[in-house]
């Protein structure tokens with residue numbers, strides 16, 4: 001179990017705890033540490049700013065720089081980062097907008113739990129590619145404050161049924177997009193994202209080896225050697241460099257110490273040779289949550 005499961009999930013998966021999506025939590029006063037880290041007084045206030053600064057520009061094409069957006073998401077983390085206090089910056093990031101990789105099955109469980117699902121334009125892809133029509137984010141729960149409706153744009157927002165959301169997310173899985181859950185002042189969960197290398201968090205954490213922006217998932221992949229044909233389709237699908245090909249054996253090896261547990265390699269395997277096992281059952285991966293080699 002990751003640190004958030006211990007702190008916010010009562011020992012179970014924190015993102016499957018209903019209270020972490022509740023309106024009560026959204027409106028609960030923040031601790032002084034949370035206020036300092038988020039620059040807001042309530043989670044709802046923080047989310048309103050987040051939507052205005054991150055989602056709205058992606059929906060409307062209104063120019064914003066990465067720096068402006070990051071200033072909104074984790075203001076104190078940026079200040080601490082600039083001052084060279086990396087450890088404090090990282091801890092502040094965990095208090096505000098932090099994520100975790102989830103498998104397709106857990107993503108579907110999340111969809112089953114929430115009241116409403118709104119498909120939104122992806123703020124990261126807007127900032128990294130300039131595209132405004134990449135609707136890979138699923139906003140979760142009731143828009144209690146009317147944040148989204150205040151700038152609703154019929155082309156950019158779609159209210160989905162649970163079955164529509166599941167169908168879309170299965171397609172994303174096949175496409176190789178990594179499913180992630182995200183908080184808006186932790187532990188309130190407001191987004192189920194589907195990410196690739198255009199994700200800001202991926203870029204800073206994985207590409208640039210910066211401080212982590214999300215936990216690894218609760219599972220790791222395992223390859224059944226007898227079923228592997230050596231086609232390498234899974235290797236092409238993995239965004240974390242966790243799959244290696246052995247020319248001597250003519251099959252792949254999956255490195256559990258690199259695996260983030262997203263499961264999208266499994267979706268690509270034509271012989272069903274990959275299964276997801278709980279991280280705690282894989283000794284090499286059991287306690288690896290936040291580092292990347």
Ligand code: SF4
Nearest residue numbers: 122124193194195199
């Ligand atoms: S976390 Fe993923 S889906 Fe969400 S905004 Fe960033 S890239 Fe887009």
Ligand code: SF4
Nearest residue numbers: 238259260262263265
């Ligand atoms: S090897 Fe791990 S990280 Fe890579 S695609 Fe498979 S489950 Fe995801």
Ligand code: SF4
Nearest residue numbers: 228229231232234269
């Ligand atoms: S996709 Fe499946 S069969 Fe192909 S190399 Fe990977 S594990 Fe083996």
